[in-house]
Amino acid sequence: MRIALIAALVLTSGSAYADEGQWQPYQMPSIADKLQQRGIDIPAKQLADLGQYPMNAIVGLGYCTASFVSPQGLVVTNHHCAYRAIQYNSKTEHNYLADGFLAKTKDAEPSAGPNERLYITxxxxxxxxxxxxxxxxxxxxxxxxxxxxxxxxxxxxxxxxxxxxxxxxxxxxxxxxxxxxxxIRDVRLVYAPPASVGSFGGDVDNYEYPRHAGDFTFLRAYVGKDGKPATYAEDNVPYQPKSHLKINANGVKAGDGVFVAGYPGSTSRYRLTSELKFASQWLYPVSAQYYQQKIDTIEQMSAADKSIAIKYAGTIASMANRMKKLNGLLDGFNATDIVGIKQGRENDFLAWLQQDKQANQQVITQLETLLAQQHQLTQTNYYFENAQSSTLLSAAKRLYRLAKEKQRPDAERESGYQLRDMKMFSARLKRIDSTFDASVDKVLWLQDLNAYQAQPLKVAALDNQLNHTEGQQDLREKVAGFYALTQLSDQATRLAWMDKTAEEFENSQDPFIRLAVALYDSNMAIEKQEKTLQGQLSQARPAYMNAVISYYKSKNWPVYPDANGTLRITYGMVDGYQSKDALYKQPFTRLEGITAKHTGIAPFDAPQKVLNAIAAGDYGKHRIQSVYHDPRSWMCKLISCAAKPNEFNSVPVNFLSSVDTTGGNSGSPVLNGQGELVGLNFDSTYEAITKDWFFNPTITRAIHVDIRYVLWMMDKVDHADNLIKELDLVND
Known part of the structure; x- marks a missing residue:
């Protein structure tokens, strides 16, 4: 009876404020009362001002989030967000992915790579x-x-x-x-723990809890001597941000209000049930299988060649994350019947819509017709698009498209091919060298070609170019010939093609360029279909959203836009959750959990120096007696604080909160009620993966690296004293 009561109370406490919403900063004053209820004291108007602290310290990486933490341009983000930078600087003779990296002086900080950028909104x-x-x-x-x-x-x-x-x-x-x-175009690597810390638990622990991952890395922003952004140069100087985050070395306790600022990638909470069904019944299962095959292939080839393992480490990590998320979505749909929940809401919306005489009754019908066309187009083109997955073919296609686009005025060119895009276009071509191996690419492309050949929908332009007789051996030999005869594997050659004319492409004998030219018309025809459909949806979707927003307001539900990679703020509190019957997951994990999980075999192979520091009890000022409030508090009454309040007696490693995050929020700063840094967002629990479609406050939890663990690693393990001196520590 007591367990059921506690579970009910926990569920009730988790939904009391319903911490749902990835809010645009300008919206913060409209939810000021909710922020105050969570104990977030920093004024909502201040959060709405991108020129003020803390929002002017938030940084985008283009795919993750980071934040300034010193007046000398020092930036902190997740280890997995900085994976490309670490990989870029790793070689077989000094593998920073395996061993970690620390620059003791600024002149020892290497470039994070030609593609790395920091974006300050x-x-x-x-x-x-x-x-x-x-x-x-x-x-x-x-x-x-x-x-x-x-x-x-x-x-x-x-x-x-x-x-x-x-x-x-x-x-x-x-x-x-x-x-x-x-x-910021000059980004440098400063400090990264080894992967055995940064991704401790690896894919096994991904989306799981309890976690013990030190998922953090420090970068630095550099600019020219005039203080303006510049490309990498040895005499560049550290960027001086308008502000940097203060770090609260005491961290947070259970029940504390927190908020997260960052760049969440994509959610689908306003999408129709038919879109969810298409994703769950076709797109997600097919995509998960696709990633799994590639992961298996790369891992098998990496086992025999360390250079391949280094080059494809980021690719493997990214694919494994996507695959586990897809499987988590599928499991979540089955476990909580998200389809049924969405359908129920949609039915209620339709009933409400029929009562509104001013509403356009054709809104849903028109949209559903267009969505059916979109789903059909996705299925039709899926295998053909995958059949063009070769890295060198992709480069050839982009280069030929560039030559064609350059025949038009810059304003009329396709996005990605305008003059503004050329620096990144060039950097992308250069980066191929650090993430490409012909032997691997050849096998992966052959797999996609075989999958294309095995399904009935064919494209004559591709079949004519492959021009092989029946039998896998012939196709394998044809593919081998592409890689043997091409010159696109050479960086200088790739870059030189940026200045070639379309006619020069059309007369080229390079096999990948010939294939890119041959496929151009087919790809453009598909693109035209997609753009036409998007033109139709650009009328149907806004009409639908107008009605949905009115419906949400009638229910007093939060109205915020789906995530789209732009700057957002979300709030919540430090809180555990009831994951299943009789299993409540505490909000904090301890250093001792690392020792308990350690097996000496990846991904549970903690570095010996970390194990030694834990065994010696070398916690110093980072030791925390309690991560709970006074035992008389509502939190401790709910869960009896599991351990007695004053017996945590360790350094917190990871913690949970109810903030509303998704992909792109990785690396986002977790801030306390005063706007001080207390952690880094890096993952979600497995049960929460379905929040991309539906937010369930009782089980939706984000996973964060506790700042106290980061400071402990810097102080007691890696002795990053030079960096600690840069930080603005409060309550230390």
């Missing part, structure tokens, strides 16, 4: 009216008009080359916002 402006101005009715023309308007806004915004601007769609095209970001 300085302003976000509503440009809905400008994007929707003078749109034609014909779908393809409408799509082109929207793109033209977006490009014009971006061009005007990017009058200074030091800025990158983007126009993002919110509420599925109902609103558009222009983001202006300062670009």
């Amino acid at each position: 300085e302003s976000v402006t509503d440009v809905t009216k400008q994007v929707n101005a003078n749109l034609r009715d014909e779908p393809l023309a409408r799509y082109q008009d929207i793109e033209r308007n977006r490009k014009a806004l971006i061009k005007q915004c990017e009058s200074d080359d030091n800025y990158r601007c983007s126009v993002s769609s919110f509420h599925n095209g109902l609103e558009f916002y222009l983001s202006k970001q300062l670009i």
Whole structure:
């Protein structure tokens, strides 16, 4: 009886405030009361101001989040977010992925790689009216008009080359916002623990809890001597940010309010049930199988060649994360019947819609028709698109597309091929060298070609180029010939093709370039279909969202846009959860859990220096007696504090909170009620994976690295004294 009561109370406490929402900063004043209820004392108006602390210390990586933590441009993010930087600097003679890295002086900090950037959002402006101005009715023309308007806004915004601007769609095209970001082009690696710390537990523990991962890494932003962004140069100087986060060395306790700022990638909470069914019944299972095959192949080849293991370490980690997330989504859909929940809400929405005489009753019907077309198009093109997966073919396709786009005025070129894109275009071609091995690429491409050949939907342009007789051996020999005869594996050759004309491509004898040219018309035809459909959806989705938002408001539900890679804030509290019957997961883990999990075999192979420090009880000022509040508090009454409040007696490693995060929030700073850094977001629990589609406050938990563990590693294990001196520690 007591267990059931505790479970009910925990579930109730988790949903009392319903910490749902990935809010745009400007929305914070509208939820000021909710922030205050969670104990977040920093003024909501301050959080809405991107020019003030702490928002002006938040940094985007383009795929993850980070934050400034010193006046000398020092940045902290997740280890897995900095994987490419660590991999870029790893060689067989000094494998920083395996051994870790620490620069004791600034002149020892190496470049994180030509593609690495830091993006600092300085302003976000509503440009809905400008994007929707003078749109034609014909779908393809409408799509082109929207793109033209977006490009014009971006061009005007990017009058200074030091800025990158983007126009993002919110509420599925109902609103558009222009983001202006300062670009830091010289990013350097400063301090990274070994992977046996940064990803302790590996894929086994991914999305699981309890966790004991030291998923953190420090980078540094550099600029030219004039203080302006510049490409890598030895005499560049550290960037001086407008502010940097203070670090609370005492961390947080259970029940404390926290908030997270970052760049969440994508959620689908406003999508229709039919879209969820398509994802769960076809797209996710097929994609998970696809990633698993590639992972198995790369791991098998990596076992025999350490250089392959280094080059593909980031690829493996990324694919494994995607695959486990897909499987977690599928398991979650079955465990909690997300489809049924979504359908129930949709039925209620339809009933509400019928009562609203002013609502367009055709909204759902029109949208469902278009979605059916979109799903069919995805299935039709899936295997053909995968059959073009070769790294060198992808490079050849981009290069030929560039030559074709250069025949048009810059303003009319496709995004990604304009003058503003050329630095990143070049850097992407250069980066191939650090992540490509012909023997691996050949096998992976052959697998995709075989999958394409095994299904009935064929594309004549591809079949004509392969031109092989029946039998896998012939296809294997054909593929081998592509790699033997191409010159695109050479970086200088790839870069030289950026200046070639379309005619030179069409006369080339390089097999990958010939294939790219041959497939161009087929790919463009598919792209035209997709753009036409997007033009139709650009009318149907906003109409649907207008109605949905009105419905949500009638229910007093939170109204915020789906995640789309733009800057957001989410709030919650430090809290465990009831994962299953009679199993409550505590919000904190301890150093001793590392020793308990250690087997000496990856992924549970903690470094000996970490084990020695734990065994010696060398915790120093980082030892915490309790991660709970007074035993009379509501939290301790709920769960009896499991251990007595004053017996934690260790250093916290990871902790849970109810903040609403998703991919892209990796590396996001976890801040206490005063806006001080107390942790880094790096994962979600397995039960919470379905939050991309539906937020369940009783089980949705994010997993964070505790800042006290980061400081302990810096102090007692790796002796990063030079970096500790840079940090602004409070309550130490």
